[in-house]
Amino acid sequence: MTDVQSRDEERERRYLAETVRLLTIELERLSASIDKSVRTVDEHKQYMWDNLRDMDFAEKANFRESVNMSVVLGEHAMMTRKRIEKLLESPYFARVDFHRHGEPDTGTHYIGVHNLSDPETQEIVIHDWRAPVSSLYYDFETGEAHFEAPQGAVHGEITGKRQYKISGGRLEYMFDSSLSIGDDVLQRELSRSADEKMRNIVATIQREQNAVIRNETAQVLILQGVAGSGKTSIALHRVAFLLYRFKDTLSSDNVMILSPNKVFGDYIANVLPELGEEQIAEIDFDKIAGRFLAKVTGYQTFSEQVVDLLDRIDEAAAERMRFKATPEFVTRLDEWITARSHDGFAPAEITQNRTRLSAEWVADTFAELRDLPVFTRLDGVAGRAVQLLKQQVVDRGGKWTAADTAGVRKQVRAMFGDKDAFALYRAFYTDDPARRGLFTPLGRKKIEYADVFPLIYTMIKTARQDSYSHIRHLLVDEMQDYSPIQYAVVRELFSCKMTILGDSNQSVNPFSSSSLSTIHSIFPEADCLELCKSYRSTTEITGFAQHISRNDKLIPIERHGPRPQVIACANQQDQEVQILTLVKRHSHSDHQSLGVICKTVAEAKTLHETLSQAGVELTFLDYDSTAFAGGVVITSAHIAKGLEFDTVIVPHVDEENYANEMDKSMLYIACTRAMHELHLTHHGPVSRYLEFAKTPESRTDAETVEILDRAADVQVG
Numbered sequence: 276m277t278d279v280q281s282r283d284e285e286r287e288r289r290y291l292a293e294t295v296r297l298l299t300i301e302l303e304r305l306s307a308s309i310d311k312s313v314r315t316v317d318e319h320k321q322y323m324w325d326n327l328r329d330m331d332f333a334e335k336a337n338f339r340e341s342v343n344m345s346v347v348l349g350e351h352a353m354m355t356r357k358r359i360e361k362l363l364e365s366p367y368f369a370r371v372d373f374h375r376h377g378e379p380d381t382g383t384h385y386i387g388v389h390n391l392s393d394p395e396t397q398e399i400v401i402h403d404w405r406a407p408v409s410s411l412y413y414d415f416e417t418g419e420a421h422f423e424a425p426q427g428a429v430h431g432e433i434t435g436k437r438q439y440k441i442s443g444g445r446l447e448y449m450f451d452s453s454l455s456i457g458d459d460v461l462q463r464e465l466s467r468s469a470d471e472k473m474r475n476i477v478a479t480i481q482r483e484q485n486a487v488i489r490n491e492t493a494q495v496l497i498l499q500g501v502a503g504s505g506k507t508s509i510a511l512h513r514v515a516f517l518l519y520r521f522k523d524t525l526s527s528d529n530v531m532i533l534s535p536n537k538v539f540g541d542y543i544a545n546v547l548p549e550l551g552e553e554q555i556a557e558i559d560f561d562k563i564a565g566r567f568l569a570k571v572t573g574y575q576t577f578s579e580q581v582v583d584l585l586d587r588i589d590e591a592a593a594e595r596m597r598f599k600a601t602p603e604f605v606t607r608l609d610e611w612i613t614a615r616s617h618d619g620f621a622p623a624e625i626t627q628n629r630t631r632l633s634a635e636w637v638a639d640t641f642a643e644l645r646d647l648p649v650f651t652r653l654d655g656v657a658g659r660a661v662q663l664l665k666q667q668v669v670d671r672g673g674k675w676t677a678a679d680t681a682g683v684r685k686q687v688r689a690m691f692g693d694k695d696a697f698a699l700y701r702a703f704y705t706d707d708p709a710r711r712g713l714f715t716p717l718g719r720k721k722i723e724y725a726d727v728f729p730l731i732y733t734m735i736k737t738a739r740q741d742s743y744s745h746i747r748h749l750l751v752d753e754m755q756d757y758s759p760i761q762y763a764v765v766r767e768l769f770s771c772k773m774t775i776l777g778d779s780n781q782s783v784n785p786f787s788s789s790s791l792s793t794i795h796s797i798f799p800e801a802d803c804l805e806l807c808k809s810y811r812s813t814t815e816i817t818g819f820a821q822h823i824s825r826n827d828k829l830i831p832i833e834r835h836g837p838r839p840q841v842i843a844c845a846n847q848q849d850q851e852v853q854i855l856t857l858v859k860r861h862s863h864s865d866h867q868s869l870g871v872i873c874k875t876v877a878e879a880k881t882l883h884e885t886l887s888q889a890g891v892e893l894t895f896l897d898y899d900s901t902a903f904a905g906g907v908v909i910t911s912a913h914i915a916k917g918l919e920f921d922t923v924i925v926p927h928v929d930e931e932n933y934a935n936e937m938d939k940s941m942l943y944i945a946c947t948r949a950m951h952e953l954h955l956t957h958h959g960p961v962s963r964y965l966e967f968a969k970t971p972e973s974r975t976d977a978e979t980v981e982i983l984d985r986a987a988d989v990q991v992g
């Protein structure tokens with residue numbers, strides 16, 4: 276180390292020590308303030324208790340108010356204390372030296388997860404990663420640069436960029452980097468072992484990812500990203516950014532995520548709290564279906580549909596799914612509901628309790644309420660009729676009963692051909708010979724999943740429903756798995772800004788998935804962005820997965836590891852032995868998490884029993900699971916969507932098990948969950964989708980070489 280370097284490092288250590296000193300003072304101040312809040316609440320409560328009898332109403336209200344105020348102040352201080360504790364662990368991760376044009380000195384800006392100011396000088400010691408000046412770190416190399424401050428664009432020159440790894444308040448290492456975010460730090464981050472849950476990536480956000488995070492203008496932002504491109508991480512960082520940027524108008528209560536399942540929800544649950552924000556509410560399509568259909572009909576869930584399809588593809592059912600999975604279907608259903616709402620109404624005279632209203636009155640009133648959905652409109656006509664007739668009865672000295680009200684409602688309802696939204700939806704199919712046979716319930720009281728959202732859409736379009744009006748930003752993950760009619764429902768229920776993300780290569784149900792262009796046609800106002808660099812897996816694993824489902828846009832990161840292994844086994848017993856050996860090897864390795872990812876839940880269940888009996892400690896995740904677990908996990912590809920593991924084993928990759936497009940999708944999803952190692956086992960002929968891996972030599976074919984070359988060409992950062 277040169278003299279200059281050691282002086283520089285000494286300066287950095289002093290700055291760190293000073294920052295830690297300020298943080299410690301701030302922590303003590305906050306702890307004292309929390310103690311004071313607790314004491315104040317206690318004293319107020321005691322005083323109230325002692326003097327309750329002598330206090331009048333206003334005094335009591337005043338006291339309650341001040342108790343509430345102390346509680347709020349205390350909660351705020353606790354939240355801030357958590358942030359300071361986090362900063363004490365690792366105060367900052369980067370520094371940018373920026374010389375503003377027209378100013379004599381260069382400013383040194385340290386960037387961390389939160390802000391910190393010196394209470395004496397008011398100078399900013401650490402800038403929050405979301406602050407305007409911090410975008411310099413993510414968006415520019417050394418040289419000319421600019422950022423958007425509240426008072427306008429600030430131009431200047433970046434004269435230096437540095438990255439730090441600080442743990443437990445101690446500087447572990449630091450790098451100077453002229454490039455956007457240095458290779459070394461990113462490589463270290465990506466090579467680490469998978470934690471139990473998803474982590475924040477603030478220190479190594481890449482420029483194209485930053486553009487997604489900091490997009491403030493899009494009403495709807497659609498993000499298509501290859502497997503492992505950081506879509507989910509980026510979407511959560513985007514929420515944290517928006518909460519910071521619009522803190523006066525947006526809070527975590529106003530943001531919701533529409534996630535694929537509860538395990539995934541639990542897997543991502545730490546990211547926002549790590550970034551100092553509160554957890555956001557979660558919803559999934561099953562919950563929406565339950566809310567609407569619980570009292571209407573039984574229905575097949577998405578997971579039940581997937582299980583059935585993986586078992587056997589029924590061509591007629593697939594045809595019904597395809598029919599209901601296009602934007603044209605939404606248009607046709609919409610037009611039909613509008614026409615039916617108009618044509619299906621036959622005004623008639625209302626008579627009740629020796630009073631009457633003419634058919635003309637009914638027709639006029641129905642026409643007046645034309646802006647309402649049809650069943651709400653009918654209720655409106657009935658309500659007005661009840662008011663008028665009741666008045667007449669009372670005026671002549673008679674009595675109007677609840678039975679009279681019900682009688683009027685019944686008569687008005689009978690003027691419309693369809694009893695309810697369900698009957699109307701059924702009529703959509705019987706009304707047109709071309710559609711007959713496309714509505715086929717699974718039983719007397721159970722509809723197919725393909726009908727669930729068309730029916731809900733019909734319900735929304737025919738009667739006023741409560742919407743999620745408090746939600747101001749909605750995140751939709753795994754966008755490719757939702758059909759246009761589901762988006763139409765989302766649009767009706769959430770009239771807010773949205774970030775919609777997914778990967779068309781990872782669809783679960785090929786008969787009803789949506790491509791980026793389909794989703795864009797539903798949200799024509801949307802900004803579409805793409806992430807093509809894949810960060811999760813080693814180049815070898817990404818190259819392997821590319822053979823299963825090729826995406827020419829994908830750019831693998833250059834990070835190497837062992838080649839994926841396809842292990843041919845002599846028989847089923849041998850396959851179990853091979854899997855056990857792999858699991859044991861994993862337990863002696865540096866890796867922490869292992870995912871055994873089967874095609875179906877049933878397959879995973881059977882293998883779970885076998886491995887448990889052999890003494891392996893592992894967690895089985897099925898559709899009822901609500902929490903993600905670390906260590907060894909066994910599950911299906913569908914449930915593993917969005918998750919990742921250091922090592923992945925994909926059992927039973929034989930031709931019989933992985934033989935159609937849907938199986939191929941599952942295989943691709945399973946393989947792309949692996950960060951560092953991937954093993955596949957089979958007995959009998961290997962699946963057609965793994966033919967390329969049959970002989971070790973074939974792996975160096977032209978395609979693989981090209982994939983590896985592309986990775987070598989790409990600089991990390």
Ligand SMILES: Nc1ncnc2c1ncn2[C@@H]1O[C@H](COP(=O)(O)OP(=O)(O)OP(=O)(O)O)[C@@H](O)[C@H]1O
Pocket residue numbers: 461464465474476479480481484500501502503504505506507508509778781810811916917918919947
């Ligand atoms: N800029 C980055 N710095 C460090 N790690 C990153 C970065 N971008 C992505 N990663 C890592 O890549 C992995 C994949 O991220 P994430 O799960 O968000 O991707 P995804 O696109 O949602 O994946 P998939 O669609 O395959 O489920 C995670 O381990 C994440 O931490």
